[in-house]
Amino acid sequence: MKIIEKDNMLIIEDIKDFNTTHIFDCGQCFRWNKEEDGSYTGVVSGKVINVSQLGTKVIFDNLTLDDYHIVKDYFDLDTDYEKIKEKVSTDDIMKKAIDFGCGIRILNQDEWETMISFMISANNRIPMIKKVIENLSCKFGNFITSYRGRDYYSFPTPEQLAEAPVDKIIECKAGFRAPRIKDAAERFLNERDTIYDLKNKSYQEGLDYLKTYSGIGDKVANCILLFSMKQFDTFPVDVWVRRVMQTLYVDKDTSDKEIRRFAEEKFGDFSGYAQQYLFYYARELNVGKD
DNA sequence: TCCCAGGTCCTGA
DNA sequence: TCAGGACATGGG
Numbered sequence: 001m002k003i004i005e006k007d008n009m010l011i012i013e014d015i016k017d018f019n020t021t022h023i024f025d026c027g028q029c030f031r032w033n034k035e036e037d038g039s040y041t042g043v044v045s046g047k048v049i050n051v052s053q054l055g056t057k058v059i060f061d062n063l064t065l066d067d068y069h070i071v072k073d074y075f076d077l078d079t080d081y082e083k084i085k086e087k088v089s090t091d092d093i094m095k096k097a098i099d100f101g102c103g104i105r106i107l108n109q110d111e112w113e114t115m116i117s118f119m120i121s122a123n124n125r126i127p128m129i130k131k132v133i134e135n136l137s138c139k140f141g142n143f144i145t146s147y148r149g150r151d152y153y154s155f156p157t158p159e160q161l162a163e164a165p166v167d168k169i170i171e172c173k174a175g176f177r178a179p180r181i182k183d184a185a186e187r188f189l190n191e192r193d194t195i196y197d198l199k200n201k202s203y204q205e206g207l208d209y210l211k212t213y214s215g216i217g218d219k220v221a222n223c224i225l226l227f228s229m230k231q232f233d234t235f236p237v238d239v240w241v242r243r244v245m246q247t248l249y250v251d252k253d254t255s256d257k258e259i260r261r262f263a264e265e266k267f268g269d270f271s272g273y274a275q276q277y278l279f280y281y282a283r284e285l286n287v288g289k290d
Numbered sequence: 291t292c293c294c295a296g297g298t299c300c301t302g303a
Numbered sequence: 304t305c306a307g308g309a310c311a312t313g314g315g
Contacts, residue, residue: 122298125313174312217297218297238295
């Protein structure tokens with residue numbers, strides 16, 4: 001892997017297991033938008049970044065070498081995905097799913113943003129989730145900059161959402177989730193340290209803590225643990241994962257809890273990665289629907 | 291009009 | 304512990 005800085009761009013050559021489409025469209029993040037040229041623009045650590053890819057060359061626009069640590073951490077660039085794919089390739093189904101979603105990386109997202117984003121995901125569609133998050137950012141976040149003719153705002157801080165009236169959060173189309181979002185923001189102000197320390201705690205400890213929030217159940221808690229707290233031994237079960245699992249692995253009437261147990265036993269410490277490959281595979285190919 | 295979405299909460303067995 | 308209905312919102 002070679003890193004070059006040029007004209008406010010960071011260019012990484014010979015990158016392995018990195019595919020922008022698969023990374024941004026596999027449902028783990030909601031703030032990246034595809035540009036007309038096929039690149040993606042999003043907000044990370046309060047910075048607007050554009051990512052484009054040509055084979056094994058990835059270009060991060062609007063970024064300097066001083067900020068390399070931001071993308072290194074966010075895109076998990078130090079992790080060897082060859083090893084992960086090897087561990088997860090336990091059967092022909094997984095081999096197919098990995099082949100299909102090759103280049104997926106599990107991003108290291110901010111805990112606070114991930115908590116609120118997945119609370120919004122409950123009983124919601126991905127385009128709508130993105131819209132609500134965008135509305136919240138425009139209304140309560142800070143203006144960052146204009147990029148390619150579009151205005152970008154930071155994700156609102158806990159303070160900004162704690163101060164927001166519930167009816168203004170409802171105006172962002174958050175629906176019945178609005179009071180839960182406000183409650184979470186108010187709690188976060190006092191429990192910030194506990195939350196940012198969960199990545200150092202056990203999976204079970206994190207799960208139990210997160211589920212004390214109104215609006216965070218098993219599925220959402222597992223997504224938060226996986227996508228922002230480096231807990232990879234978890235297997236969040238949503239409608240798509242339920243479908244693909246019931247179609248390819250277990251009986252039709254298997255409960256979500258049993259599916260999760262089955263998968264966590266099968267994939268162990270790599271359950272989260274397996275789940276992402278399966279989710280993307282199921283959703284893109286409509287596995288189990290109809 | 292009805293069904294459904296990266297579910298959760300509440301109620302009643 | 305578990306099944307079943309309610310819950311905002313918008314697209315198909």
